[in-house]
Amino acid sequence: MDIQTEVVSISPQDVEYERPEAPPAVQVIARPFLKWVGGKTQILPHIDANIPIELRGGEISAYLEPFLGGGSVFFHIAQRYRVGRIVISDNNRDLIWAYETVKNHVDPVIDALAEYQQIFWALNNEERSKMYYATRDAFNGKRHEDTDDVSFRVERTAQLIFLNKTCFNGLYRVNAAGAFNVAFGRYDKPPICDRENLNACSRVLEKAEIRLCDFSEVLQSVGSNCFVYLDPPYRPISMTANFTSYSPTNFDAIEQQRLAAHCLELDQRESKLMISNSDPKNINPDDRYFEETYPHFRITTLSANRMVNCKTDRRGKISELLITNY
Numbered sequence: 239m240d241i242q243t244e245v246v247s248i249s250p251q252d253v254e255y256e257r258p259e260a261p262p263a264v265q266v267i268a269r270p271f272l273k274w275v276g277g278k279t280q281i282l283p284h285i286d287a288n289i290p291i292e293l294r295g296g297e298i299s300a301y302l303e304p305f306l307g308g309g310s311v312f313f314h315i316a317q318r319y320r321v322g323r324i325v326i327s328d329n330n331r332d333l334i335w336a337y338e339t340v341k342n343h344v345d346p347v348i349d350a351l352a353e354y355q356q357i358f359w360a361l362n363n364e365e366r367s368k369m370y371y372a373t374r375d376a377f378n379g380k381r382h383e384d385t386d387d388v389s390f391r392v393e394r395t396a397q398l399i400f401l402n403k404t405c406f407n408g409l410y411r412v413n414a415a416g417a418f419n420v421a422f423g424r425y426d427k428p429p430i431c432d433r434e435n436l437n438a439c440s441r442v443l444e445k446a447e448i449r450l451c452d453f454s455e456v457l458q459s460v461g462s463n464c465f466v467y468l469d470p471p472y473r474p475i476s477m478t479a480n481f482t483s484y485s486p487t488n489f490d491a492i493e494q495q496r497l498a499a500h501c502l503e504l505d506q507r508e509s510k511l512m513i514s515n516s517d518p519k520n521i522n523p524d525d526r527y528f529e530e531t532y533p534h535f536r537i538t539t540l541s542a543n544r545m546v547n548c549k550t551d552r553r554g555k556i557s558e559l560l561i562t563n564y
């Protein structure tokens with residue numbers, strides 16, 4: 239829609255006094271309500287600096303994010319830019335259920351979390367640890383149940399958020415049997431129920447279509463005027479790195495190639511693509527995997543603070559990549 243502005247000159251005596259309106263209530267900016275492995279909050283400024291110019295100009299018809307995780311890029315883009323349609327997806331069922339439930343039933347989720355927080359904060363450390371492991375057992379005990387019953391989904395979402403806020407390092411990791419297996423973390427007053435943020439997330443999620451599926455399914459509908467941000471589990475940068483343990487099915491070399499095949503096809507359809515991955519040159523300066531896999535794409539190297547293995551004392555500055563086809 240074209241907006242035309244007519245410039246009219248007005249002298250002070252033409253202006254009738256109007257009582258100023260009350261300032262609008264401060265709109266809370268929605269931030270990810272879950273901490274997720276590989277979260278992009280830290281490098282958002284770099285991602286923003288590299289988005290296609292068409293997104294800034296409001297000319298993108300659809301934004302798609304098929305490896306949603308904690309959704310930091312989605313929340314940023316959905317609140318900052320005008321996009322016709324937004325599709326977010328992931329193949330982690332509990333994660334996608336949590337997004338759907340926060341979108342459609344945020345009040346009961348907040349009530350459940352407020353109760354968790356009140357109880358948890360009043361306990362000593364030993365009691366907190368017991369509560370954590372009891373909740374983890376309850377969450378894992380029902381991991382094969384598949385029902386759209388609202389109270390089941392609300393309880394499961396509240397459990398996931400509670401575990402995410404009280405576990406060691408806010409990690410999400412499952413074992414080969416698909417059971418969440420992160421240990422208890424000791425935090426003084428973890429923000430289990432961030433009411434304002436959950437409400438803000440719910441409002442932003444109203445703009446999005448949420449899907450539980452493999453990345454390839456949402457890519458089928460991508461056309462020339464779409465922007466797709468792809469943040470797959472990283473290609474491991476070392477034998478000890480554990481970046482790909484999001485689900486029992488690992489995102490191995492074959493999966494990286496399957497993703498690349500889809501991206502090269504989308505490139506032919508002239509959609510705008512941005513792909514994140516680890517920089518293999520951290521370990522081997524001669525590794526040209528991404529240059530060879532994505533020929534003609536632009537590869538930008540960023541420096542990020544990442545865990546390089548499971549122990550927190552092994553954090554360090556390592557570089558990661560943004561790969562774009564524009």
Ligand SMILES: C[S@@+](CC[C@H](N)C(=O)[O-])C[C@H]1O[C@@H](n2cnc3c(N)ncnc32)[C@H](O)[C@@H]1O
Nearest residue numbers: 274276277278305307308309329330452453469
């Ligand atoms: C690196 S994380 C995304 C992190 C996210 N950008 C953030 O800021 O939190 C990768 C995500 O891909 C999902 N995933 C793994 N394999 C997938 C597949 N085949 N299809 C769709 N999603 C997949 C995982 O469940 C995980 O949430």
